[in-house]
Amino acid sequence: MFVKTIKGLNGVLEKTSTGICLYKHEMVSEMASPIRxxxxxxxxxxxxxxxxxxxxGxxxxxxxxxxxxxxxIPPAISALDGVEMELDDCAFSTLAGVTKVDSDHLEEGFGDCNFVLCVGSVPRGKGMERGDLIRINGPIFTNTGKAIQAAAAKDVRIVVVGNPCNTNCLIAMNNAPDIPRDRWYAMMMLDxxxxxxxxxxxxxxxxxxxSKMTIWGNHSATQFPDYFHAEIGGTxxxxxxxxxAWLQNDFIPIVQKRGAAVINARGASSAASAANAALDTVKSIISVTPxxxxxSAAVCSDGSYGVDEGLIFGFPLQSDxxxxxxxxxxxxNEFAQQKIDATLKELREERDTVKDLLN
Structure with a gap:
């Protein structure tokens, strides 16, 4: 692939042999090398x-x-131009560059990246069963995993946000076998x-x-928000x-169905809170946990708590x-274990639905 570079006052325009134009802002900085x-x-x-x-920053x-x-995706590239314009207009001193890539060229998009936030996925439509959604998104995350392995930095860490995030993460991870399994996360922080x-x-x-609020299992209506181990003011x-009665009959369903409640209230799914949770996840990963x-995040199970090894399951985590x-x-206790068993059962069923996509 050839790359033609045209330098200007404000950046670099690269035209590749694939026909993609990548506009890269190159800011002179005395700070550390950029995280991509x-x-x-x-x-x-x-x-x-x-x-x-x-x-x-x-x-x-x-x-x-x-x-x-x-x-x-290619039809949304023009909207991405607007995002780039606004980033320009913010004049962030920590923004070292922007590269725009269409999803037909994922390896270029993931090139040398240290973090990948997988937000894009096909949303669940009216009358669509969860299994239908899983099968539609499966091939997308097959290609995502392969491209991350082929092009990302050696220290890459991946957070999957697009739903169904646990199983999307499972598919991508299994199609990137050379990337250590402890680098993969599905977002439970919103819950x-x-x-x-x-x-x-x-x-x-x-x-x-x-504190100590754990979401066990799947990012779905079967998840278990574990109030037993949570603390309020250290108690x-x-x-x-x-x-x-409130904890069992109100609190748990409120958390499990909060996404649907947001959709009913505003006519669209959670966006700002989901983005906030994705960033909270990244911050938790890169910081030392007190x-x-x-x-909470869903990670590749090592068999802990009776969860099948290899499933992407929500656990309590700590980071160094x-x-x-x-x-x-x-x-x-028995009540909590029943809840954990129910969400485990659902994740096993999702895994079986996409078993042909798992290498």
Missing amino acids: VAVTGAAGNIGYALAFRLAS EVFGPDQPVHLNLIE QNRAKTQLAQKSGQPVSSV PAPEVIKDD ENETF GATSKIVQGQEH
């Missing part, structure tokens, strides 16, 4: 909400430049944030007082709220800033 972050579906509502916060710090690889807010509001405490949540805290590990030793 790819975002699929970058012109969509979630991608749009992500891009500016990634560029601003909020996630990786004020002294760490970021180069954004923004990926979209964790929702659950923390519900506990805070019920207890009359600030959301910052809620077990059930001892603060003291309302088992000793008495955990965070480089690697995340499943927190061990939590015990569950």
Whole structure:
């Protein structure tokens, strides 16, 4: 492939043999080498909400430049032009460059990326069963996994946001066998944030007082928001709220069905809160988790808690800033175990639906 480069006052225009024009802003900086972050579906509502916060220095710090690889399907490339214009107009000192790529050329989009945020996926339509959605998105994430393996940086870490995120992550991971399995995450942080807010509001405490809130299993209506191990102001949540009926019959369904409630209220799915949760996930991965805290994400199971090895399952995690590990030793009563078993059953069924896509 040839690359023709035309330099100008504000950047570099590259025209490749594939016909793609990549406009790369090259900012002179005395800061560290840029972290390169790819975002699929970058012109969509979630991608749009992500891009500016990634560029601003909020996630990786004020002294760490970021180069954004923004990926979209060909019909949305013109909308991506507008995103780039707005990024220009923000004049972020930490934005080292922008590369726009259409999704027909994923290897270019993931080239040398240290983080990949897989936001783009086909949404569930009216009358569509979950299994139908899984089969539609499966080939997309097959190609995504292969392209990440072929082109991303050796230290790449991947966060899958597009639903059904657990199984989309499973498909991509299995099509990138050379990338260590501890680099793959599916987003459960949105559910964790929702659950923390519900506990805070019920207890009359600030959301910052809620800790150790784990979402077990699948990012779906079977997920289990584990209030038993959550704490409010350092005290077990059930001892603060003291309302088992509310915790079992209201709290759990509210969290499980919050996404549907948002759609019913605003006529569109969660966007700003989903983007916020994706960034919270990245921050949790790259930061040292406080000793008495955990965070939620779905990761490749090592067999912990009786979960099938290789499934992408939501667990309580801690990070040392480089690697995340499943927190061990939590015990569950019969009620909690039944909830975990139900979400495990669903993920097994999803895995079986796409078994032909798993290498």
